[in-house]
Amino acid sequence: DTEVTQTPKHLVMGMTNKKSLKCEQHMGHRAMYWYKQKAKKPPELMFVYSYEKLSINESVPSRFSPECPNSSLLNLHLHALQPEDSALYLCASSQIPTAPLEQYFGPGTRLTVT
Amino acid sequence: QQQVKQSPQSLIVQKGGISIINCAYENTAFDYFPWYQQFPGKGPALLIAIRPDVSEKKEGRFTISFNKSAKQFSLHIMDSQPGDSATYFCAASMKRGYNKLIFGAGTRLAVHP
Numbered sequence: 001d002t003e004v005t006q007t008p009k010h011l012v013m014g015m016t017n018k019k020s021l022k023c024e025q026h027m028g029h030r031a032m033y034w035y036k037q038k039a040k041k042p043p044e045l046m047f048v049y050s051y052e053k054l055s056i057n058e059s060v061p062s063r064f065s066p067e068c069p070n071s072s073l074l075n076l077h078l079h080a081l082q083p084e085d086s087a088l089y090l091c092a093s094s095q096i097p098t099a100p101l102e103q104y105f106g107p108g109t110r111l112t113v114t
Numbered sequence: 115q116q117q118v119k120q121s122p123q124s125l126i127v128q129k130g131g132i133s134i135i136n137c138a139y140e141n142t143a144f145d146y147f148p149w150y151q152q153f154p155g156k157g158p159a160l161l162i163a164i165r166p167d168v169s170e171k172k173e174g175r176f177t178i179s180f181n182k183s184a185k186q187f188s189l190h191i192m193d194s195q196p197g198d199s200a201t202y203f204c205a206a207s208m209k210r211g212y213n214k215l216i217f218g219a220g221t222r223l224a225v226h227p
Contacts, residue, residue: 004157031213042203042217043158056212090157100146100165100207103215105157 003027004106006091012112015081021109023074023091029104031097032074034066035090037108043090049074050097081113116141118206120218127225133191135221137204140185144216145209149178149189152201152220161202162189194225 004025013019023032030051035043048056049068063085065077074091088108094101119138127133137147146165150158164171164178164187171178177190191198204218 006157040220040222042220043215045214048212048214050212056214088155088157094213097212098210099213100209101213102148102160102163103213104160105150107157108155110155 004091004093004104006089006106006109008109009107010110010112012114013078013081014114015083017081018077018079020078021076021089021091021111023076023106024072025091025093025104025106026072027093027095027104028071029093029095030071031094032068033092033094033103034064034074034076035092035105037088037090043105047076048097055097078111081111083113086111086113116216118204118216118218120204120221122221123219124222125224127194127223129194129196129225129227131194131225133194133198133223133225134188135202135204135223136186136188137218138184138186139206141206141208142185143208143210144206146207147178147180147187148205148207148215149176150203150205150217152203158203191223194223196225196227199223199225 032049034046037043047066067075091106092103148163149161152158175192180187205215
């Protein structure tokens with residue numbers, strides 16, 4: 001089973017709201033990733049978690065705050081977002097973080113900031 | 115050097131035809147080359163992947179051809195079907211360091227019946 005699940009599927013939030021995106025995998029993978037994808041563009045890496053520790057932050061604004069409570073779960077906390085942050089947010093996982101291996105993506109959360 | 119260049123940007127193929135998407139890279143540290151298929155509103159799905167020690171890999175109707183000396187690789191979809199209509203992304207990942215995928219810009223494939 002190579003399933004990564006994400007909730008919610010859709011989210012509409014105002015610029016003053018606080019919300020969270022959730023990602024879960026039960027494949028025993030020890031690397032998890034957040035990507036942002038704008039329309040007609042490839043996914044852009046935001047964060048990499050390696051063994052539940054933040055390993056890479058691709059200069060993402062602090063209004064995005066990732067969290068990895070355990071090896072199966074990844075959250076992305078959102079606060080004071082801007083309309084240009086509207087995008088598809090994708091979670092992915094891979095077996096280990098330090099080798100070129102398959103990354104499996106979830107279905108994404110479609111975020112709209114009003 | 116970090117880029118992966120993908121072409122064409124869009125592609126129209128008749129049902130039963132062959133779809134060919136090309137990618138090129140500069141960085142010889144890339145060691146893993148996956149292709150992803152993405153339908154509208156869905157996450158990318160891993161389709162097929164290749165490593166530089168192999169020149170070709172086939173899975174069903176999908177084949178990756180890899181030319182290490184030219185630093186190019188391509189996806190061939192044989193007997194293309196309307197259900198193959200999607201956006202295809204090539205990607206590359208390095209031998210060392212964290213498993214960061216560098217994506218190509220994507221190719222929107224439309225297979226007409």
